[in-house]
Amino acid sequence: MSTSSADIPIIDISLSNANAPAELLSAASTHGFVFVKNDASTGLTSQSIDHVFDLSKAFFAAPLEEKESVSIASNQAGANHGWLSQGVEKLDPATQKRADVKEAFNLALPLADGSYPQAIPTNLQPHIPTLIAFQSACHALCQRLLAHFATALDIPSDWFTSRHDFSKGPSGTVFRLLYYPVLEAYEPDVDIRAGAHSDFGSLTLLFQRPGQPGLEIKTASGEWASVPVDPRSMPSASGEIEGLPILVNIGDLLEDWTAGLLKSTVHRVVFPKEGKGEDRYSIAYFCHPLDDARLEPVPSEVVRRYAGELGRKGRGEGVVTARDHLMERLRSTYSVGTTVDEVGGS
Numbered sequence: 001m002s003t004s005s006a007d008i009p010i011i012d013i014s015l016s017n018a019n020a021p022a023e024l025l026s027a028a029s030t031h032g033f034v035f036v037k038n039d040a041s042t043g044l045t046s047q048s049i050d051h052v053f054d055l056s057k058a059f060f061a062a063p064l065e066e067k068e069s070v071s072i073a074s075n076q077a078g079a080n081h082g083w084l085s086q087g088v089e090k091l092d093p094a095t096q097k098r099a100d101v102k103e104a105f106n107l108a109l110p111l112a113d114g115s116y117p118q119a120i121p122t123n124l125q126p127h128i129p130t131l132i133a134f135q136s137a138c139h140a141l142c143q144r145l146l147a148h149f150a151t152a153l154d155i156p157s158d159w160f161t162s163r164h165d166f167s168k169g170p171s172g173t174v175f176r177l178l179y180y181p182v183l184e185a186y187e188p189d190v191d192i193r194a195g196a197h198s199d200f201g202s203l204t205l206l207f208q209r210p211g212q213p214g215l216e217i218k219t220a221s222g223e224w225a226s227v228p229v230d231p232r233s234m235p236s237a238s239g240e241i242e243g244l245p246i247l248v249n250i251g252d253l254l255e256d257w258t259a260g261l262l263k264s265t266v267h268r269v270v271f272p273k274e275g276k277g278e279d280r281y282s283i284a285y286f287c288h289p290l291d292d293a294r295l296e297p298v299p300s301e302v303v304r305r306y307a308g309e310l311g312r313k314g315r316g317e318g319v320v321t322a323r324d325h326l327m328e329r330l331r332s333t334y335s336v337g338t339t340v341d342e343v344g345g346s
């Protein structure tokens with residue numbers, strides 16, 4: 001059976017589109033995924049994206065000892081940072097027989113002095129400023145999106161952004177490089193690049209490469225639909241300066257915060273249906289609130305009305321802060337053969 005293509009809209013979030021908040025809310029409350037037009041204002045140019053992909057490729061190609069020297073287990077317990085070797089993560093443990101076929105490198109938020117609170121591999125060290133600039137641009141884009149969501153929910157425009165202001169304290173936000181190697185032989189119904197899961201945080205930005213598909217989302221009808229790498233039917237007139245649209249999805253925390261109005265959609269990464277395909281590289285920015293942000297319901301009439309109609313409350317009763325929520329998710333979902341506090345992902 002062939003997989004249909006998900007119909008995810010591309011939204012212009014620039015000032016010239018006064019409907020951006022409403023369009024984002026509509027896409028987030030139906031698909032949970034949206035493409036954002038990547039114009040010059042994001043600072044995420046094609047060149048800067050290509051550069052980070054090149055760094056990622058070089059890191060994963062490095063000798064095992066180099067990657068082991070920055071392994072997630074070598075970091076402070078409880079910190080979700082460092083290299084995860086193949087076999088460590090299984091995103092859908094209830095269904096999967098084997099671990100995800102991938103490697104990942106999780107970077108923390110940088111410190112104010114321009115360093116990282118974790119070991120950085122030798123081949124990435126000269127590129128720390130590049131990585132930090134990329135992370136900051138990702139965060140600035142998340143903040144713009146969060147301000148738009150606040151506007152659409154009719155709450156003060158800084159309601160979410162003030163709770164994601166990293167100058168105020170620590171956050172579980174993770175910047176992740178992902179590498180899914182080609183497998184010469186695999187069992188299509190057993191091996192999977194990333195098992196079905198939803199992301200934990202508020203928003204995720206995802207960067208994919210042309211020619212390296214595989215991401216699928218579970219639609220409202222329960223079918224899997226593939227997510228295109230480039231959703232544009234026609235190259236844009238300003239194609240040279242405009243990069244691929246950036247894929248954004250809602251995480252569980254934002255779903256909870258909005259009593260389910262914004263959807264955290266289940267997704268997975270599959271091997272090519274035919275042929276062995278290519279290695280797949282992707283880059284994800286998992287944006288989380290400040291650790292001590294309280295997950296009380298957002299004071300929005302739009303959310304209250306929605307919750308009232310559905311008679312639903314936020315998930316995760318008893319969860320008080322963003323950090324509690326993250327720790328609970330890391331504990332229950334992740335870990336294959338490593339202690340819980342050392343392993344984590346989305």
Ligand SMILES: O=C(O)CCC(=O)C(=O)O
Pocket residue numbers: 178194199206208215267268269282283284345346
């Ligand atoms: O690599 C991808 O395309 C998606 C990865 C993902 O969903 C995740 O790591 O949470």
Ligand SMILES: [Fe+2]
Pocket residue numbers: 197198199267346
């Ligand atoms: Fe994910």
